[in-house]
């Protein structure tokens with residue numbers, strides 16, 4: 297049994313995880329943290345981590361990048377394992393994640409779904425073959441109109457995966473409107489579309505001379521992220537300090 301503190305419990309993801317865990321005999325949410333302290337799910341909800349006096353094994357975080365500094369300080373001081381799912385972190389926050397991982401177990405992933413984590417591996421393999429043969433690489437992502445960060449953390453993770461296969465020789469191009477120039481062969485274009493209730497779509501396009509290979513992933517519900525986050529919390533319980541990702545969970 298893993299006892300979980302749900303950070304951002306009254307948000308969209310916090311609520312999906314709450315109902316998933318209610319049906320899981322190996323996991324329990326023992327407390328929630330949210331600016332909105334309404335107790336909707338039978339566990340106590342606190343306005344901040346300091347107010348929370350409930351013992352737990354792991355924190356699952358789906359809240360806001362603004363709340364991440366405080367969350368990391370808390371987890372470092374208490375040696376509390378954390379599944380960090382909030383996206384849109386600054387470079388300084390990403391750096392801080394690595395520091396905190398020296399003191400406690402941290403699993404950070406911009407996308408908790410099985411499909412995207414497989415895709416991260418597949419695009420790396422594809423890039424090694426196709427980019428080396430002159431294919432251009434572009435990523436197009438689509439999300440709902442409530443999303444605040446762009447491009448998505450998943451699009452950046454896909455770009456990082458490709459770039460790793462290319463010995464980090466590529467740079468990212470987010471906006472073509474400011475330049476009237478041809479595309480640089482050593483760039484990865486990343487475009488964001490926002491609208492309606494789209495849960496999450498990512499296309500990784502390898503465009504060569506007279507042929508195009510496209511990898512597509514579509515999320516039809518937030519349940520895929522919730523499932524991954526709960527699996528990650530079970531994995532992280534009792535783990536030694538260090539930085540983990542979803543590939544450690546799914547093997």
Ligand SMILES: NC(=O)c1ccc[n+]([C@@H]2O[C@H](COP(=O)([O-])OP(=O)(O)OC[C@H]3O[C@@H](n4cnc5c(N)ncnc54)[C@H](O)[C@@H]3O)[C@@H](O)[C@H]2O)c1
Pocket residue numbers: 303304305306307308309310329330331332343357358359360361362363380381382383384405406407408409521
């Ligand atoms: N890693 C993944 O697989 C994945 C998947 C979906 C969403 N996300 C990310 O998770 C985050 C949350 O997504 P969401 O759709 O649930 O958002 P949401 O806005 O619906 O929910 C966020 C919740 O966090 C609470 N919150 C905000 N600031 C807080 C603070 N300082 N302290 C405590 N609670 C605070 C809000 O009150 C809200 O209830 C976003 O960054 C999103 O991009 C990641």
